Amino acid sequence: MRRLSQLTPFALAALLLAAWEFGVRVAAVPQFILPAPSVIAMRFAEAWADGTMLRHLAPTVIEVTIGGLLGGALGLLIGVPLGLSGSARRVISPYLVAAQSTPILALGPVLVLWLGPGLAAKVAVCALITLFPVAISTLVAVRDVDTGTLELMRSLGASRWQTLRYARLPAARSGILAGARVAATLAVVGAIVGEWLGGTSGLGVLLNLARGSLFDTPLLFADLLQIAIVGVSAYGFVLLIERLTSRRIA
Numbered sequence: 355m356r357r358l359s360q361l362t363p364f365a366l367a368a369l370l371l372a373a374w375e376f377g378v379r380v381a382a383v384p385q386f387i388l389p390a391p392s393v394i395a396m397r398f399a400e401a402w403a404d405g406t407m408l409r410h411l412a413p414t415v416i417e418v419t420i421g422g423l424l425g426g427a428l429g430l431l432i433g434v435p436l437g438l439s440g441s442a443r444r445v446i447s448p449y450l451v452a453a454q455s456t457p458i459l460a461l462g463p464v465l466v467l468w469l470g471p472g473l474a475a476k477v478a479v480c481a482l483i484t485l486f487p488v489a490i491s492t493l494v495a496v497r498d499v500d501t502g503t504l505e506l507m508r509s510l511g512a513s514r515w516q517t518l519r520y521a522r523l524p525a526a527r528s529g530i531l532a533g534a535r536v537a538a539t540l541a542v543v544g545a546i547v548g549e550w551l552g553g554t555s556g557l558g559v560l561l562n563l564a565r566g567s568l569f570d571t572p573l574l575f576a577d578l579l580q581i582a583i584v585g586v587s588a589y590g591f592v593l594l595i596e597r598l599t600s601r602r603i604a
Contacts, residue, residue: 463551
């Protein structure tokens, strides 16, 4: 039964791809509007064979990695104190909400103006877009620890640091990692947005090239597939960390 549940997503994907392939060919949809999955797969393989995909993939992975880790670290540094202090939470939380509600596309040009079109601006975009989900999830997880656990720590004479280390953070682990899973996929979005705003390489740049000067719709879809793979890989990396830490705790 478990094996069947694992195969179901793949079966659904295969069914959707088959329907897509059949529908496009029967309806004779032009390739420049919607290429068939087989055409996209061939173009994906060609882009890897001639080095195009790797050349644009490497900068995006670097931006996602550095920006995601930086944003996650800053989110923890902000979220933990806010979760511990009600007064700080009341003062700072409105600014977090206001910053989160500002579209990253609106902030991107300002960051490019300040930092230039290089790696720094793209890392900053990734860090900003990943900071908020980690900060908010950390805030909530640290704040909402079971009161019985906190009373037990107080009865044992634990300091605030000991309570944070041995009670709050272990109890908040699941909430923090839930925010990290969201942030991991948003980091990819941030990298693509940063590359749209300026740059010479990256999967976002390749999107612009494929739909613009090259007018290569199969390459456009192949690039979208690669972006999805990067996003799933980032999400899977966080899941791996979650499993490894859960085993260590157990």
